[in-house]
Amino acid sequence: MANNIKKNDLRNFFIKLTAIVFAIIILINVSYNLILADKLESINKLLLINEKDNIEFIKDKIRLEIRKGIEKDKILKDEDALLLKQLIQKLKNEIESSK
DSSP, X not given: OHHHHHHHHHHHHHHHHHHHHHHHHHHHHHHIIIIIHHHXXXXXXXXXXXXXXXXXXXXXXXXXXXXXXXXXXXXXXXXHHHHXXXXXXXXXXXXXXXX
């Protein structure tokens, strides 16, 4: 009788273990498809930049982002604007001193 109970306990353990393993596999697969697949596709497009379709895609994406930036009231943060101003001033000084 005790031997039969041990077999049932062992059978239940393996059934639960198998169910948990399948659940983990499904969870990993779903999370990969939802999170990583889109990002990997974008990275692959960037790596294949020499193809004409990808070049056009990147150009269109840049144009779209520029349009979004133009529609905003303020594109730069104050700190970024100050840094750009200092950079432009430094470049201007270097160009004038090289003449």
